[in-house]
Amino acid sequence: MKPYQQIAIAECREPLVPIPLDIFATEHLHAYQKLGAPYGDKSPYYLREQVVARLLQAQQQLQACCPSWQIQVFDAHRPIAVQQYMVDYTFAELVQAKGLQLQELTDAQKQSIWEQVHQFWAVPNVNPATPPPHSTGAAVDVTLVDASGAPVNMGSPIDEISPRSFPDFFADQPELEAQQYHQNRQLLKQVMVSAGFLQHMNEWWHFSWGDQLWAWLSTGANPNPDPHAVAARYGRAEL
Numbered sequence: 001m002k003p004y005q006q007i008a009i010a011e012c013r014e015p016l017v018p019i020p021l022d023i024f025a026t027e028h029l030h031a032y033q034k035l036g037a038p039y040g041d042k043s044p045y046y047l048r049e050q051v052v053a054r055l056l057q058a059q060q061q062l063q064a065c066c067p068s069w070q071i072q073v074f075d076a077h078r079p080i081a082v083q084q085y086m087v088d089y090t091f092a093e094l095v096q097a098k099g100l101q102l103q104e105l106t107d108a109q110k111q112s113i114w115e116q117v118h119q120f121w122a123v124p125n126v127n128p129a130t131p132p133p134h135s136t137g138a139a140v141d142v143t144l145v146d147a148s149g150a151p152v153n154m155g156s157p158i159d160e161i162s163p164r165s166f167p168d169f170f171a172d173q174p175e176l177e178a179q180q181y182h183q184n185r186q187l188l189k190q191v192m193v194s195a196g197f198l199q200h201m202n203e204w205w206h207f208s209w210g211d212q213l214w215a216w217l218s219t220g221a222n223p224n225p226d227p228h229a230v231a232a233r234y235g236r237a238e239l
């Protein structure tokens with residue numbers, strides 16, 4: 001169990017609402033739908049009402065300094081079945097990248113690969129007290145596109161299982177390119193934080209407002225938190 005999962009949830013019953021996709025950028029085809037994730041007839045582009053309002057504020061803040069730039073929404077609400085599919089997909093992808101065979105893995109190899117997966121992906125837990133962040137409609141994966149619609153280079157792709165995904169990975173690297181990636185990540189973080197979002201410790205692209213991780217981070221990310229110090233507003237929500 002992650003420390004943030006000890007935080008209490010005081011569900012406020014705010015609805016999931018569609019993200020206005022005429023205002024934000026998206027990829028042509030949603031990344032996980034492209035991989036065959038089981039969305040059924042549901043859209044990934046839903047978030048809680050106040051979370052959408054805050055995303056709009058973040059984009060206004062962005063456009064105050066960079067006119068016509070947009071926030072690109074990579075992923076938002078994620079059903080548990082999709083979380084399960086992506087966790088299994090990522091495990092299999094890592095096995096393949098290491099040149100291993102799924103059927104021949106030792107227990108130690110399995111454990112090490114699962115640890116890498118769960119450094120980035122939440123467990124697809126069905127317990128209502130410990131929902132995966134994206135199943136609450138409070139978490140969103142985002143990047144930026146410039147005025148021409150081109151993706152802003154953050155130095156590594158979303159979802160890469162690597163230290164390059166850590167938000168400050170490029171901070172201390174002197175090369176000009178690395179400094180540019182860091183500045184781009186800082187701009188994304190700054191506009192999101194200005195609207196109240198908090199960033200995942202390991203992922204430059206993951207932000208949330210109102211879930212357990214957000215509540216835990218906002219009280220100082222204590223390894224043994226008081227579960228009632230600040231409650232999360234949002235538990236698991238289904239479309």
Ligand SMILES: C[C@@H](N)C(=O)N[C@H](C)C(=O)O
Pocket residue numbers: 120121122123132133134139141159200203206
């Ligand atoms: C890996 C990334 N797409 C992601 O969403 N990670 C968070 C922590 C999650 O799985 O909830």
Ligand SMILES: [Zn+2]
Pocket residue numbers: 134139140141205206207
């Ligand atoms: Zn995420």
